[in-house]
Amino acid sequence: MKKYLAEFTGTFWLVLGGCGSAVLAAGFPGVGIGLLGVALAFGLTVLTIAYSFGHISGAHLNPAVTFGLWAGGRISAKDIAPYVISQIAGATLAATVLYFIVTGNGSQIGDFAANGFAEHSPGKYSMGAAIITELVMTLMFLLVILGATSEKAPKGFAGIAIGLALTLIHLISIPVTNTSVNPARSISQALFVGDWALAQLWLFIVVPIVGAILAGLIYRYFNSEEKNF
Numbered sequence: 001m002k003k004y005l006a007e008f009t010g011t012f013w014l015v016l017g018g019c020g021s022a023v024l025a026a027g028f029p030g031v032g033i034g035l036l037g038v039a040l041a042f043g044l045t046v047l048t049i050a051y052s053f054g055h056i057s058g059a060h061l062n063p064a065v066t067f068g069l070w071a072g073g074r075i076s077a078k079d080i081a082p083y084v085i086s087q088i089a090g091a092t093l094a095a096t097v098l099y100f101i102v103t104g105n106g107s108q109i110g111d112f113a114a115n116g117f118a119e120h121s122p123g124k125y126s127m128g129a130a131i132i133t134e135l136v137m138t139l140m141f142l143l144v145i146l147g148a149t150s151e152k153a154p155k156g157f158a159g160i161a162i163g164l165a166l167t168l169i170h171l172i173s174i175p176v177t178n179t180s181v182n183p184a185r186s187i188s189q190a191l192f193v194g195d196w197a198l199a200q201l202w203l204f205i206v207v208p209i210v211g212a213i214l215a216g217l218i219y220r221y222f223n224s225e226e227k228n229f
Contacts, residue, residue: 004085040167091185114192139218
């Protein structure tokens with residue numbers, strides 16, 4: 001249970017820190033942190049949890065990462081469901097906390113940093129562009145994770161590489177989809193927005209998982225000599 005609680009807590013922190021920065025601080029009058037600040041916030045949540053809970057659960061914080069690590073031979077299939085449930089629960093609790101904070105001054109939640117495409121994309125990018133973006137970004141994210149956590153990689157630097165990779169991913173893709181690469185993060189925000197966010201949620205569940213599994217298979221091909229689970 002400790003590793004599942006660690007996943008719950010870590011994913012809670014990721015959504016609270018990342019989405020919280022987007023809905024509370026990104027556009028704050030005069031001193032808002034902007035897209036760069038939001039990208040850094042997501043990266044910092046992963047970096048901090050990687051070093052505080054990584055030794056307990058591996059700090060997946062993301063159902064796509066869990067599927068990718070399974071495809072890459074790092075975890076057993078029996079761990080997928082409890083990991084994913086813990087991640088979604090932690091993300092949903094974080095979104096609930098954010099809801100009460102955001103509405104604490106009488107404001108409406110607006111798009112609540114939910115992921116979307118077409119008219120709900122920040123830059124009005126098409127569904128096709130969103131699919132390509134989420135697929136490629138998640139694939140590259142998992143390749144970084146798998147490589148940085150390899151037995152052959154320099155020890156102690158995985159959290160930095162992974163956190164910076166997520167920052168870079170957000171710098172690229174926030175204008176396209178508000179950046180998901182994480183079904184738990186997408187589910188938690190969509191539950192509060194409802195309507196269009198729930199209607200488009202399928203893309204941000206299916207595509208990141210597909211991208212992550214592809215990355216796991218690619219990594220295993222290039223590292224066939226590596227010991228698998």
